[in-house]
Amino acid sequence: MAGFTESLRNIWKIDELRTRILYTMGLLMIYRLGAYVTLPGVDAQALAAINAQSDPNNLFGLLDLFVGGAFSAAGIFALGIMPYITASIIIQLMGAVVPYFQKLQREGEEGRRKITQLTRYGTIA
Structure with a gap:
């Protein structure tokens, strides 16, 4: 046991390692908090009533298990990367139709x- 506590002390003495551990713990805390932030437009009481009536052994219960309870709480992090992918697809389709987006596609790096900036804005919208 003394060796374990000594190892923990040594870990905290190394600045870079301590910074990385604290950064990782901070990201985990943000994720756990974000899992309980309800999506805008979702009635949390109605969702709780539906979850109370449903069988926890179905597909939604399994999905809820994988996302840490964010699915049953309609958490903002339960969406995953789908909003970004959807915005990216819409921007790419607009590139085939809208002249402004066609011009942006031909401009190169700028x-x-x-386009990346507009995709990120579309993700939030």
């Missing part, structure tokens, strides 16, 4: 940066 156009690519602008």
